[in-house]
Structure formats: C-alpha cells, structure tokens
Amino acid sequence: MRDMIKVPARESVSSRQIEDAIRELSPDKRTAFLQETQKFPCLRRIPELNKLADSIVASWNLEPFSLSSRRWHRIPCERQIGLAFFDPKTKSLSAELTIVECRNLSIEGISFFHDMPILSREVAITFDLEQTEREFIVVSLAWSRFSKAHLFQSGGRFLYQIGMDASLSETG
Incomplete structure (x- = not known):
C-alpha cells in the first residue's frame, strides 16, 4: 500500500x-x-x-x-523459486518442479526469469524449496518477454494459495 x-x-x-x-x-x-x-x-x-x-x-x-495500478511497491527478490505447471480446469499441479529465478515481488504479484517459454496462462510457484511439504501460489501470468540475455521474463498476479498434496497430478 x-x-x-x-x-x-x-x-x-x-x-x-x-x-x-x-x-x-x-x-x-x-x-x-x-x-x-x-x-x-x-x-x-x-x-x-x-x-x-x-x-x-x-x-x-x-x-x-x-x-499507477499497483497498491504495493515491488521489491527486488533475487532467490530461486519453484515453478509447477498448473491445469486450471482440473486444479492439479504437474509432478515436475522447475527452478526459476525470482526477479521482483510484491504482495499482489511476482516476476521471474526462466529458460523455456511457458505455454500456460496459470502456473503455481513455491518459495519452500527446502521444505518437504510445500505451499504453492497460483499465478495468472499477464506478460512475458525475451531478453537480450536469452532468458524469458514473465510476471503476473497472485490468484490463490494451494497445498502440494491436495492437488498433485500423477502426470509430469
């Protein structure tokens, strides 16, 4: 705010x-x-x-x-986070976790760097990489771009939080 x-x-x-x-x-x-x-x-x-x-x-x-449409400032956040592909129809996570680099963060959303394009509008991210039980936040991706450093950068707004065990898909 x-x-x-x-x-x-x-x-x-x-x-x-x-x-x-x-x-x-x-x-x-x-x-x-x-x-x-x-x-x-x-x-x-x-x-x-x-x-x-x-x-x-x-x-x-x-x-x-x-x-300005932002109520909270964004802050730099240089840490690795986990990204799981999320199926909005079945509300399930893929079993595979991809490590991406967080760029900046606010209470309402996030942006991050990744190597491969993301084909879905919704993904789930986790900050709990060292934990055995992880909590995920579903993110609605609003934008993506390709940088001169040959990395993709994407960002979006947080939608809701889910637990890994409640919505884990067997397909990866």
Whole structure:
C-alpha cells in the first residue's frame, strides 16, 4: 500500500520528522500487510516482504499516482523459486518442479526469469524449496518477454494459495 508524505519543494526534512512518519505509518501498513496476505499466508514468511511492510518506500518516478495500478511497491527478490505447471480446469499441479529465478515481488504479484517459454496462462510457484511439504501460489501470468540475455521474463498476479498434496497430478 502506497503511503505518501508531502514535503514542499526545497524544504529540508529532519530525521525526527522521518522517524515520526515511520512510527505513524508502520502500524497501519503492518495491519494492511497482514490483512492483504490472508489469502497467501506463505508470503508472510518471506523476509523481503516483511521489510516492505515495515518501511516507507520513496519513489522519484514522474508517474502520476492516479495512473499507477499497483497498491504495493515491488521489491527486488533475487532467490530461486519453484515453478509447477498448473491445469486450471482440473486444479492439479504437474509432478515436475522447475527452478526459476525470482526477479521482483510484491504482495499482489511476482516476476521471474526462466529458460523455456511457458505455454500456460496459470502456473503455481513455491518459495519452500527446502521444505518437504510445500505451499504453492497460483499465478495468472499477464506478460512475458525475451531478453537480450536469452532468458524469458514473465510476471503476473497472485490468484490463490494451494497445498502440494491436495492437488498433485500423477502426470509430469
């Protein structure tokens, strides 16, 4: 959720003013974070997202606030995640897990790098690579592009969270 503090041009801001603003905004932002991640409780375990919920993010983009469709900032997230192909009709996951590289993350969505094109509009991702029981978030892919580095980059919005055991397909 974007919080804005207006400071008149060329007026300096004291560290005391910044600390007061952080104290004032942090409890509300933390509450909003917990409320908006009710559908995706596994996101609450990601340290980068917790830092986002507890901090004020400054933006110097010239983009007018009213034109932005994002309620939460994206943050860089350089970690490996698991991707499983998901059949939206049968609500089943493929048994094969592909490791991809997360690029950035928000409470509402994700973007990641991958080697091969993805032919489905919905995939499931997991952050629990070291766990024996994994939780997945189904992502509706909104875009994909091919980079100069010969990698695909895709991104989309989170739809809902599922457990691996409840919807695992026997076909891989």
